[in-house]
Amino acid sequence: MGWIDLSGQTAVVTGAAGGIGFGIAQGLAAVGAAVVLVDRDEEASRAAAGRIGGAALGMGCDL
Secondary structure, three states, rough: OOOOOOOOOEEEEEOOOHHHHHHHHHHHHHHHOOOEEEEOOHHHHHHHHHHHOOOOEEOOOOO
């Protein structure tokens, strides 16, 4: 996978429905992490997780 392999790890990314958060979630998924995308907009978060696919999960949460 390259010099970073996050297989078997889970990452939680806040603000992940778009912008920088979504880009970070994509990058983490690309190196093998299961990613939980968290955003205030649950629907957008789930849609973003669908675009990533694999072990991505979208959740709504207002921190």
